[in-house]
Amino acid sequence: MESSEMNGLDVLHQIITIYEQDSFQFYTRCDRVNTKFSGRFNFAFFARKIFDPIATDKVGQLYLDLFENSEPYMHQTKKSYLMVQGFPISKISIPELLMNMILAYQLPRQTHDSESSTTTTTSNSRRRPSHKKTTMPRVTLTRQQSKILVEHMLKIPLGPESNLWKQVKYVLNPGGNHQTHSDIMEGVRKSAEDGMISYAALVFFMRDEKIRQVFKNPATILHALYLGPLDATTVEGFASNRSDAFRQECQNCLRIALAACYSKEMFSNHLPVHIQPGHRDLVPFHIFQQNVHNLKAALVGTSSNYYPIPVSWAMAALKKFGHKRYVENTWNDEQLYDLIWTILAQRPHMKKHICETLDNKFQDRQAAAFWRRMQPQQMSKTHIRNYRENEVSSTFQSETYLNFLPEMSWPPNFVTLDTDIHQLIRTLKKRVQKYGRITVGVDAEWSAYTFPSKATILQIGLRDTVYVLDLDSRNIAHDSYAEFMQTLFDDPNIVKVGFNFGEDLHQLRGKFRLCKSLYNAKKVICIGKMVSKLVDDVEMLDNAAEVKKEILPFLIEEKVDLDDSSLSAADRSMDSSKLEESMLIDENEPEMSPNSPAAQAQSQNPTTDRRPKKILPITKPSIFVNKGLSFICEKILGKPLDKTEQCSVWDRRPLRNLQLRYAALDAHCMLMLYDKCEQLFAHLKIDINQYIDSQSAIKVSLPLLTEYPL
Numbered sequence: 001m002e003s004s005e006m007n008g009l010d011v012l013h014q015i016i017t018i019y020e021q022d023s024f025q026f027y028t029r030c031d032r033v034n035t036k037f038s039g040r041f042n043f044a045f046f047a048r049k050i051f052d053p054i055a056t057d058k059v060g061q062l063y064l065d066l067f068e069n070s071e072p073y074m075h076q077t078k079k080s081y082l083m084v085q086g087f088p089i090s091k092i093s094i095p096e097l098l099m100n101m102i103l104a105y106q107l108p109r110q111t112h113d114s115e116s117s118t119t120t121t122t123s124n125s126r127r128r129p130s131h132k133k134t135t136m137p138r139v140t141l142t143r144q145q146s147k148i149l150v151e152h153m154l155k156i157p158l159g160p161e162s163n164l165w166k167q168v169k170y171v172l173n174p175g176g177n178h179q180t181h182s183d184i185m186e187g188v189r190k191s192a193e194d195g196m197i198s199y200a201a202l203v204f205f206m207r208d209e210k211i212r213q214v215f216k217n218p219a220t221i222l223h224a225l226y227l228g229p230l231d232a233t234t235v236e237g238f239a240s241n242r243s244d245a246f247r248q249e250c251q252n253c254l255r256i257a258l259a260a261c262y263s264k265e266m267f268s269n270h271l272p273v274h275i276q277p278g279h280r281d282l283v284p285f286h287i288f289q290q291n292v293h294n295l296k297a298a299l300v301g302t303s304s305n306y307y308p309i310p311v312s313w314a315m316a317a318l319k320k321f322g323h324k325r326y327v328e329n330t331w332n333d334e335q336l337y338d339l340i341w342t343i344l345a346q347r348p349h350m351k352k353h354i355c356e357t358l359d360n361k362f363q364d365r366q367a368a369a370f371w372r373r374m375q376p377q378q379m380s381k382t383h384i385r386n387y388r389e390n391e392v393s394s395t396f397q398s399e400t401y402l403n404f405l406p407e408m409s410w411p412p413n414f415v416t417l418d419t420d421i422h423q424l425i426r427t428l429k430k431r432v433q434k435y436g437r438i439t440v441g442v443d444a445e446w447s448a449y450t451f452p453s454k455a456t457i458l459q460i461g462l463r464d465t466v467y468v469l470d471l472d473s474r475n476i477a478h479d480s481y482a483e484f485m486q487t488l489f490d491d492p493n494i495v496k497v498g499f500n501f502g503e504d505l506h507q508l509r510g511k512f513r514l515c516k517s518l519y520n521a522k523k524v525i526c527i528g529k530m531v532s533k534l535v536d537d538v539e540m541l542d543n544a545a546e547v548k549k550e551i552l553p554f555l556i557e558e559k560v561d562l563d564d565s566s567l568s569a570a571d572r573s574m575d576s577s578k579l580e581e582s583m584l585i586d587e588n589e590p591e592m593s594p595n596s597p598a599a600q601a602q603s604q605n606p607t608t609d610r611r612p613k614k615i616l617p618i619t620k621p622s623i624f625v626n627k628g629l630s631f632i633c634e635k636i637l638g639k640p641l642d643k644t645e646q647c648s649v650w651d652r653r654p655l656r657n658l659q660l661r662y663a664a665l666d667a668h669c670m671l672m673l674y675d676k677c678e679q680l681f682a683h684l685k686i687d688i689n690q691y692i693d694s695q696s697a698i699k700v701s702l703p704l705l706t707e708y709p710l
Contacts, residue, residue, distance in 0.1 A: 008065025012073050012094075015050055015066075019097060020082060022046060027087040040315075041090070047105035051139075059139045066098050067152040095156045102149070103164060106171040109135045137174075146172040147183040154191040157280045158200035160228070163312060165204040189214045192223065195274035199227035199281040206238045218249035223272050225257050227281040229291040232298035232513065232703075233452055240701050251704060258296065261289045299705045301513035307451045308346040317449070318343065318357055321647070326362040330644060333367075333388045334656060338649040340371060341384045342449045348376035382472075384652045392657040401642035402633050404668055412459075412466040412664040414655070416473045421480050424460070424467050425487050431462075432493045437689070439495045441466075441670030442488075442524075444504035445663055447651040455507035456651045460488070461667030468663055471511050472651060482515050489517040489524075495692055496524045497670040499629045502698060513703050521698045527673045530691070531632055532624040534680040551679050554638045633669055636676050641669065 026041055051059050074080045074094055083091040092100075110133070141149070150172055158164055173180040188205050191197040192215065202224050205211045221238065224230050239250045260270040267285045275282065283291070297303035309317075321339055324331040340354055351371065359368035397403050404410065415421050431438045441461030446453045458469040471481070485508075488494060498504060501524050509518045535555075538547050548555050624632060634640035645662035655663070681688040 008062065008069040009073060011050075011062060012066050012069050015097075015101070016082065016094070018049070019046065023082070023090055024084050027084045027090050043100040044104040044107070044109065047101040050101065051105055056138055060141050060145045063102050064145060064148050064152075067095065067149070070095050070098060093157065095152070096158065099153055099156055099164060103167045103171050106137045106139065106141070107167060108137065141172065143177070143180050143183060146180055147187060150184050150187045151191065154187060154197050154201045157198045160200075162200055165201055169208075185211055185214045192220065193274060195272070195276055195279065199224070202227065203230070203234060207234050209237070212238055218246055218253050219272060221250055222253045222257055222270070223275065225292060225295070226271060226275055226283065226288065227279070228283060230295050231452055232295065232303075233510065235295065235299065236704060239704050247704060254296070254299070254705075257292045261292050299513070299703065301703070309343060309449050309451060311347060311350065314343045314347055314350060315353075318354060322357065322362050326364065332390065332644075334386055334390060334658070335644065335648050337386050337388055338384055338652060338656075339449070341379060341386070342381055342649045342652070344371070344374065344376040345379040345381040346449075351376055382651050382653050384649065386656065389656050390658055392661055396661070398642060400639070402637060402639040402665065402669060404665060405672065407464055408668060409465045412468050412660060414660065415467055415469045417475045418477055418480050421469065421476050421484050424469070425484055427462075428487055428494060432491065437493045437495060439497060439671065439674055441667040441674075442496045442498045442501060442504070443663070443666040443670070444507055445650040446507045447649055448647055449649060450651055452510060453507060454510040455504065456511075457655075457663060458508065459663050459667035461664070461671055463671065466664040466667050468655075468660060470653075472653070481512060485512060485515045486517045489521040492522045494523065496521070497527050497674050498524060499527050499670065501526065505698060514706060516702065516706070519700050519702050523692060523695065524698050525692060525695060527670055527677070528624060528627075528629070528632060530677050531636060531673060534677055534684075535624065537684055538680065547683060551676065551683065552636065554635055629666070629669070632673065637669070637672055641665065
């Protein structure tokens with residue numbers, strides 16, 4: 001295909017012709033006519049087939065020409081959508097096809113070095129290159145091209161589970177250029193004011209902490225509701241950090257939305273004037289009614305709506321944690337079992353894909369056969385029967401990871417009854433009355449496989465025991481939860497020691513939206529900041545080496561490897577908020593078979609690393625910057641935390657023993673770190689209470705309808 005001989009319309013016609021052929025072959029080859037799930041078409045490979053033969057300096061302009069000619073093409077051919085017969089999931093609009101192609105072509109790709117791809121294969125292993133490299137996009141877009149592309153893409157309707165706008169934001173401004181970012185913001189503002197923006201784009205940018213500031217009109221909330229559903233988190237985030245007048249106007253928009261629910265006539269009368277009646281995302285009246293009432297219930301804290309895990313998220317989780325189980329061996333069967341159970345309970349149609357992944361990708365035929373016998377429609381998302389659960393004795397001591405102090409009683413107190421939570425409230429009040437000021441470790445857990453995510457347990461570590469509070473218990477009254485939160489977070493004499501506890505508070509507010517104590521939490525100390533400050537102060541002492549030897553012996557003459565391989569297994573464990581697949585396109589997907597020579601060699605000598613290492617003294621003040629809790633425990637207490645359960649299914653009941661141990665230790669280690677800090681404060685002759693009293697409360701805006709009720 002020579003670009004000099006073809007214009008945008010000719011290229012578009014050829015794209016459609018080739019795509020119809022390739023997609024037909026792909027979906028029919030999948031042979032999944034009887035299931036809703038049909039895999040994912042490889043847009044990256046398809047885009048290279050189209051764009052690689054074209055001169056590099058002409059591809060950027062061709063992108064624009066394709067979008068310019070898409071409307072004439074659809075009008076001329078009377079064809080707006082493409083779909084392989086028998087596969088509804090394959091339905092895609094022509095503009096969305098172009099969007100997928102361009103984004104896939106412009107994203108960096110991961111490829112394997114050809115030099116290392118000569119690994120021989122055996123009957124028990126697949127060829128796996130030992131090195132990957134990232135290939136940057138062939139085409140560099142100009143600022144003007146990015147500006148025009150975003151204007152075209154803002155109009156394209158997308159499915160509710162699409163993550164394309166996350167890719168758009170990166171692709172059109174990969175270097176974070178300020179001027180390009182301003183152009184994107186201006187394009188978003190103009191498209192919204194003209195009523196041309198799609199629902200997917202509008203909601204994405206309403207959630208973007210920086211770009212949402214471009215929406216100066218509170219009526220954007222009403223605009224979005226006419227195009228699709230809004231959740232309470234999106235609305236609260238959109239109205240946060242705004243003036244009182246803006247927030248009151250947001251409340252007025254919600255009142256207008258409720259008025260529009262009364263009748264079809266009112267629905268038409270309140271339609272924002274800038275939204276064209278023919279807008280592709282405009283919802284019908286009955287759907288609008290349902291969306292508005294669901295939003296109101298969520299905003300006032302009476303909704304318990306949860307949405308199924310997105311298919312793309314489920315696929316990423318299965319791939320990531322299957323690799324942890326079968327290749328890295330950092331997950332056990334019980335963690336993977338829980339994950340697959342909760343996926344199938346929410347997405348039964350993924351059963352065939354899961355079984356094929358276990359069978360073909362990870363060669364676990366026994367597990368695949370087990371899940372083929374399961375009936376997903378009969379499976380509860382939270383009441384999981386895991387027959388592979390490991391038992392943990394009360395005297396269990398890990399040689400590798402941090403353990404409880406001897407005085408800590410086991411098992412932790414799992415608070416599930418109303419009488420239990422009131423007993424915990426009395427315990428806290430009695431200790432405050434006896435000691436004047438007490439210190440407790442706090443931590444919360446939430447499931448990465450529930451949308452929207454909300455805290456499901458709260459751990460409170462005391463000196464002799466840990467309480468794990470079940471936030472999903474039906475046997476605890478809402479008023480009892482509220483009383484406990486008030487007791488814990490309102491009392492300045494209860495010092496709460498956590499680690500980056502702001503996110504935990506956000507998840508707790510998601511669970512208890514109207515609990516005012518969670519919006520003004522007093523005396524919450526971040527142990528990470530405290531440790532970092534004290535280590536910095538110690539470094540300034542003339543006798544720093546002696547102090548570290550006496551109080552911080554694990555910092556002496558330690559080394560930090562700046563390479564990723566230096567991190568402990570616990571620190572490399574993936575946070576649930578980063579579960580989605582990387583935007584990098586992996587050219588080759590094969591995983592290392594556990595029976596391959598490379599895997600066996602690695603298991604025999606896991607510490608082997610052929611790459612050169614950069615070494616810095618551990619005693620530099622910057623060692624704790626961007627480090628996790630496990631790293632801090634390792635350098636202050638001598639052992640890291642076992643983070644195996646970090647991304648497990650936290651809303652399952654009952655919790656597995658290893659989950660309960662992980663949760664309890666996360667709260668208990670806060671007190672262990674606090675005690676070390678107290679020693680350092682005493683050595684520096686600083687009153688630790690002065691530091692505590694200098695910490696301001698974690699305060700955020702109250703929920704919109706709490707301040708301005710309807």
